[in-house]
Amino acid sequence: MPEKVIVTGGNGFLGRWIVDQLIKRTDYSITILDIFIPADAKPTDRLKYITGDIMDLTAMCEAFRGHDICLHVASPPHHFPAETFKRINIEGTQNVIDACLSEGVTRLIYTSSASVLQDGLPLENVDERIPIPDTFIETYSETKAIAETMVLEANCEELMTCALRPSGIFGPGDTQATPGFMDVMKKGQHVLQIGDNSGLFDWTYVENVAYAHVLAAQKLAPGSKANGQAFFITNGAPIPFWNHPRALMAEINVVAPYMIIINFHVAIIIGFLSEMATWIKQMLGKEAKEGFTRVRVRYVSSNRYFSIDKARAILPTADGVVAPTAHLLLPIPHHQQQQPYHKEKITRFPVLSILVHYFRRKGVFMVLACMGVIAYLHYRFLLPQPLESPSLDYGPDMREGYLEKMSRLRRIAMDLSKIQEPPITDPGSVHDVGKDGYESSGKDLNALLEKEGLYSKWISDSWRFSDPLKRHQIQFQFDSMGDENTQVKKQKKDEQRQLAVKKMIQHAWAGYFENAAPRDELKPATGGARDTIHGWGSTLVESISTLSLAGLLDARDSAKQMLLDHIQEHQWKVVRAPTTQGRRYSKSLKSGQEEELDFFESTVKYLGGLLSIAESDPDRNSEVLGASTALAEKLVQTFKGPTPNIPDRDSTPKKRWTMVSLASIGTLQLEFRKLSQLTENKTFENLAQANADYFASLNLKIPGLFPVFFDPTTGPSSNYIASFGSLSGSFYETFIMTGDERFKQLYAMHKYLISYPRKKSGSKFVLGVYDTRSSTLVPKMDHASCSASGMLALGARIFGRTGDIRVAEALMETCYMNYQGSAFPGLGADEIAFLGTESSQGREYETTGSKSPGYIVIAPKYRLRPGDEKYQDYAWNIVQVGSEPGGDELEKKKKKTRAIERHCKTKYGYTSLANVMDSTEHRLDEMPSYFLGQTLKYLYLIFSPPDVGSLNDYLFTTEGHLFKY
Structure with missing residues (x-):
């Protein structure tokens, strides 16, 4: 009986x-599923057509x-909008997987793309062992990579x-590459060549694919080596790109009268200007497809070009078929590659050739002049790329691409003219700034914070966590205010909302x-x-203290066990490599090669969580400390690099850059010192001390502000x-918690990182990004x-920086404005930027929501992050900010909990949102x-009495774990 095969995008x-x-x-019965049925469709007893959309799961x-x-x-062509790629390639692929599992389909073959490795770097005969990069230079490749990972997982x-x-892919019926070349020829642009044609490229005949x-489909079977694998598919014969x-x-008898070779770097500049021209057309409301x-x-x-050795070894007879247009696969001899078709029409002066070529085209110089103006505006008003590396990671969280996010910032800022430059200081609205860049405190805050018993200094010249610790008065002294304070405590305690969070x-x-x-x-x-962080159970280790605080002790004990x-099972072996949103599927441990640890995540999530458990459960102390020490000993190995006082790298050894983030090499103080305190093993404390000494010794351009990358x-x-x-x-949070006086300047940000947006944005302060090279601030x-x-x-x-309370409040107001401006009031976007008055006039956000003008959304996702909850808990417990009778701060948090419950709750848990706008x-x-x-955890504490998770008893690490003083 023939096997039944369904082909999505079969037309x-x-x-x-x-x-x-x-x-x-003859051993297959075929169903074509596509959004249309072509006019030449000829159904037979073995072939039928179904009209359907992969976005419709039913x-x-x-x-x-x-x-x-x-x-x-099924997949959209390259020229489709980014949102279409995300919907069809990601959500549509998830629907395909779900439909297969639901209806008993036993084999799924996904058409991915070799571009899943496309991060702008050369790829020379690479094979499937090269991991998918964390940063992409186009949405198509990124969504293909995500979808591939989903299928393999x-x-x-x-x-x-x-x-x-x-x-x-090329061949008869090609709707992308070949028509693109034909369009180039119609425009007379076939006389242009980018680069020296030395780069080899894998053109693949469609029949081979x-x-x-x-x-x-034949090879997938129980126990097959093909299961869960990716395969490069090419002709196995790379050729110089322009030969094709x-x-x-x-083949169609077209002859170029002459050739103009454009230098790669010149082409990059032209490409940027072309992107700007496309943007101008779009801003003017004209249709503009992506061009050069x-x-x-x-x-x-x-x-x-890629190796297909794996496909040849695992897929039967995978050497491919003979391409009918085999001559297209043959390389042109190197000595002929740059020869013109008609030598007599080549000018002796390449620059003059370019000018003559463009002079013949009407209006081109006016376009180039406009592009030059745009290039100047880009240089003048937008933050330059980081100097340290062109391939670094940064974004809404530790595992999202910095280059991607910064380029998105530039693009969006272009869309809305310009964003506000360095802060405009209003002497009447901010405090004075001292020589060190600190802001002096206002009198009203001094009066509040310097009351007797409400403030204490917690510093030493050489502070060590393993020393016997004194309980310092961090939290507000509620009992010092008598009956009146009793009423305030009742206002703070909201049993109904606390129960709702529980x-x-x-x-x-x-x-x-x-x-x-x-x-x-x-x-x-x-x-x-x-699995997103090694597969060690990150939700398990992070949930235990939350369950304990909420009184869910049976659940806590089950989680511990x-x-x-x-x-005990994984012994700190990495079963999943650290990735952006868990998208890269690492090699199985059965291959015999173990991936390296993600130093940051392993420290703050796992080591910190285990130490918190060890302190709270004396019965399991020995077992937990044993596991903690085993992990820490692995982490110590990363200190054997060129600079022994910082970890050498924070991710897998295959990454093709050497830069590491500030947080990844400096967020270890609390965990390493606490481990030494509990185990009486000074090794970890000494490393932490050396790490602190290293940062304290650096001669920085701006004292107190460290580079994002090292x-x-x-x-x-x-x-x-x-x-x-x-x-x-x-990094800054950790060193503040240590109380080391040497790092008092670590967060001296008032002069450089704080901007004061126009009143139109409705916020007070913006904590931005400062570039020391151009002395500019992106708000x-x-x-x-x-x-x-x-x-x-x-x-x-x-x-003793009393003025920072006011800054914290002002930042809270800015964040709250973001939360209120979304289509889901109470839930805010991951990243926003602020505009000057000129660029925000008359402009409204293009989607739904009540966002007022004055800022733009860069990353619209809501990913269930803690946001300002930690501040709200601190603000109340330290100085009673925002929760006095008649205040509305608790109401804001109630609104957020209701919004999460209403918009994010699912049958199984709570889900992130793709676009809050x-x-x-x-x-x-x-x-x-x-x-x-x-x-x-922080939402629960906000609605709990102040003695639950008291700041006088516990220190909350950057990942929310509780350490006892």
Whole structure:
């Protein structure tokens, strides 16, 4: 009986070739699922057509019912908008997976792309062992990489999966590459060549790719080596890139009268100007397709070819078929590559050739002049890229791409003219700034904070965590105010809301424990699981203190036991490499090569969590400390690099850059010192002390503000970017908590990082990003900037910086404005930037929501982050800010808890939102571990009496773990 195969996107270019290959084999019955049925469709007893959209899960399930194999080919062409890629390639692929599992489809072959490795760097005969990069230079490649990872992670006994990565598909029926070349020829641009044509490229004949899909379907079987694997599919014969279009021109008798060779770097500049021209047309409301871009320049100029040894070894007879247009595969001899077609028409002066070429085209000089003006505005008003590295990671959290986010900031800022430059200081609205860049305190705050018994200094010349610690008066002395204070305490204690948050904790924990434990995180929309940080059970370790505070002791004990059992099983071996949103699937440990630790996450999540457990559970102390020490000894190995006082790297050894973030090499003080205190092993404390000494000894351009990025070999650059954002905030917070007097300047940000937006934005202060090279400040804030308000409140008490309380309050107001301006009031975007008055006049956000003008959204996701909850808990417990009778701060938090419950709750837990500015946007199937570990913990404490999690008894680490004083 023939096997039933369903092909999504079967009416497209590649889909038709795949169907043709299947029809040639009598052992298949084929169903084509596409959004349209072509006019030349000819259904037969073995071939039928179904109209359907992969975004409709119900329709997908109906279509998939009764089939054995799915070939998932459907994907938008390259010129589609980014949002379309995200919806179809990611959400659509998830629907395909769900439909397969629901309807008993046993084999799934996904058409991925070789561009999943496209991060702008050359790729020379690379194979599948190269990990998917964390940063992409185009949305298509990124979404393909995410979808591929989803498919491979779905591999199981019920559904065997694999992914094929073709490169540069061409052939009859091509709707992209060949028509693109034809369009270039019609415009007379075939006389241009970018680069010297030395870069080899894998052009792949479409029949080879289609044949590989059939082979993969045959090979997937229980126990097969193909299961859960990705395969590059090419002709196995890379050629110089420009040989292919030249052969195409020769095929249709087109001859270039002369050739103009454009230098790679010149082409990059032209690509940027072309992108600006496209943007201008879009801003003027004109239709503008993406044309010549910097991505395409890199694409055609670099080596980009792949090894297919794995496909030949695992897929049967995978050497491919003979391409009918075999002459297109033959390389042109090197000595002929740059020869003109008609030598007599080549000028002796290349620059003059370019001028003559463009002079013949009407209006081109006017366009170039406009582009030059745009280039100047880009240089003048937008933050330059970081000097340290072109490939660094940064963003809304530690694992998101810095380059990606900064480039998005530049693009969005271009869309809205310009963003406000360095802060405009209003002497009447801010405090005086001293020589060291500190802000002097206002009289009203002095009167509040310097009352007897409400403030104490917590510093020493050489502070060590393992020394016997004294309990310092960090928290407000509620008992010192008599009957009046009793009323305030009642106002603070909201039993109804506290119970509501407790129920949220129970719901989130039950969904994770029953469906995902001991994996890292729950997929709350589908009830699945995913590993994002080594697969060690990050939600397990982060939830335990939250469960304990909420009085859910049975759940806490179950979590402890499962965590320790899981540690015993994996022995701190990395089963998942650290990735952006868990997108890279690392090699199995069965390969014999273990990935390196993510130093930051391993320290703050796992080591900190275990030490918190060890302190709170004397019965398990020995067992937990043993596991903690084993992990710490692995972490110590990273200090054997060129600079022994900082970790050499914070991720896998295959990453092709050497820069590390400030947070990743400095957020270790509390955990290492606490471990030495509990084990009486000075090794870890000494490392922490050496690390602190290293940072204290640096000669910085701005004392107290450290670079976001470090080179482990050479240290910080003389010019750098500083911020309190995702890649640096935890560093400052950690050193504030140590109380080391040498680091009092660590967060001296008033002169350089604080900006004061126009009244139109409705906020007070913005904690931005400062570039020391150009002495400019970009007023943008991410979630970590809101978390910094809690850090400032604590530092105000520890270091006597009373003015920081006011800054913390002002930052809170800014964050709250973001929360209120979304389509889900109470839930804010991950990252925003602020505008000057001129650029915000008459402009409104293009989607739904009540956001007032004055700022733009850079990263619209809401990812269940703790945000300002930590500050709100600190603010009350330190100085009673915002929760006095008649105040509305608690109401704001009530509103947030209701918003999470209403918009994020699922059957299994709570899910992130893809776009808080659009109420129709889909949910993300992810519940990060910090939701239980921090967000719900701080919400619970906000509505609890002040003696629950008292700041006089506990220190809350950057990851929300509780350390006893």
